[in-house]
Amino acid sequence: MLRYLLPIVVLVALVVLLAKGLQRDPGYVPSPLIGREAPAFSLPRLDEPSRLLTQDALRGDVALLNVWATWCAGCRQEHPFLMQIASERTIRIFGLNWKDDPVLAARWLEQLGNPYEAVGVDQDGRAAIDWGVYGAPETFLVDAAGRVLYKHIAPLTAEVWAREFLPRIEASRGRSTP
Amino acid sequence: MRSRPGILLVFILLTVQALAVDTEPPFEDAEREALYQRLTGEVRCLVCQNQTVADSTAPLAADLRREIRRMVAEGQTEAQIEDFLLERYGDFVLYRPRFRSSTAVLWLAPVMLLAVGGVALARVIYRRRRLPADVDADEDGPP
Numbered sequence A: 001m002l003r004y005l006l007p008i009v010v011l012v013a014l015v016v017l018l019a020k021g022l023q024r025d026p027g028y029v030p031s032p033l034i035g036r037e038a039p040a041f042s043l044p045r046l047d048e049p050s051r052l053l054t055q056d057a058l059r060g061d062v063a064l065l066n067v068w069a070t071w072c073a074g075c076r077q078e079h080p081f082l083m084q085i086a087s088e089r090t091i092r093i094f095g096l097n098w099k100d101d102p103v104l105a106a107r108w109l110e111q112l113g114n115p116y117e118a119v120g121v122d123q124d125g126r127a128a129i130d131w132g133v134y135g136a137p138e139t140f141l142v143d144a145a146g147r148v149l150y151k152h153i154a155p156l157t158a159e160v161w162a163r164e165f166l167p168r169i170e171a172s173r174g175r176s177t178p
Numbered sequence B: 001m002r003s004r005p006g007i008l009l010v011f012i013l014l015t016v017q018a019l020a021v022d023t024e025p026p027f028e029d030a031e032r033e034a035l036y037q038r039l040t041g042e043v044r045c046l047v048c049q050n051q052t053v054a055d056s057t058a059p060l061a062a063d064l065r066r067e068i069r070r071m072v073a074e075g076q077t078e079a080q081i082e083d084f085l086l087e088r089y090g091d092f093v094l095y096r097p098r099f100r101s102s103t104a105v106l107w108l109a110p111v112m113l114l115a116v117g118g119v120a121l122a123r124v125i126y127r128r129r130r131l132p133a134d135v136d137a138d139e140d141g142p143p
Helices: A002-023 A073-088 A102-112 A126-130 A158-176 B005-018 B030-042 B059-073 B078-089 B101-130
Strands: A042-044 A052-054 A063-068 A092-098 A118-122 A138-142 A148-153
Touching: A042 A118, A052 A118, A063 A073, A073 A092, A073 A102, A073 A158, A092 A126, A102 A118, A118 A126, A126 B059, A138 A158, A148 A158, B030 B059, B030 B078, B059 B078
Parallel strands: A063 A092, A092 A118
Antiparallel strands: A042 A052, A063 A138, A138 A148
């Protein structure tokens, strides 16, 4: 009996394993930053290059750090949603302009609107490496104490926002203001 | 078809040209150059995940080559540079990830599958040896 059943059991197990594997996104790389302190950075601000934007600006309340560039199609797709979050004043949004031309970046914000409290210019991509960035747009959620809570790779959507971001934002605010 | 060695030679030379992704000059110190080559050949380009940082023309790969070059020039060890990359991009960045609980299955599965196959093979051989020589070893076969 076993010798007939065993191959079938093994086959079913293999099919289940491979089916699960097919449903996973091979492009998804889990960030080792989650739960750790946000990497330090010091970048010239897009609006005022003589002033620096550092990781300290993110502290005090939960904040988003959004990695974007004018060459990135997904960033254009996501931009209206960032504008919506900014208009609802849910959370402060900081920008990291990644490997981009600052002139084009400034024009982009003029034309499409500026959802960011401040944008740091990372022209050589050095700060982005510290954040483990590999494909814009990427959005990090950082708590009031400066710890990374979550990372989303791909354009932000209302669905992702409601499912992944809002509960974490509320939970984090609940912890920091008892 | 007539062969044309001249045209063939041109194409062969063209393919050699296409390999030159990293345009930076090599390190003067042979040991550092070897370390740099080894690391860039081991680090995955996360934008185009089936290429190494040494092979890829993606801007991120160029940035990572620059960082690896900087750390090699500073005299950092292979382990230090790998730690730098692992802290930022996780285990996936190395083509040969380090052995830890999350990568244990990856490393041990081939050995375990080989062991299972070996045991199965040994059992088949053992059974067939015990059969009388005049009986067909294949039990399911025709008499």
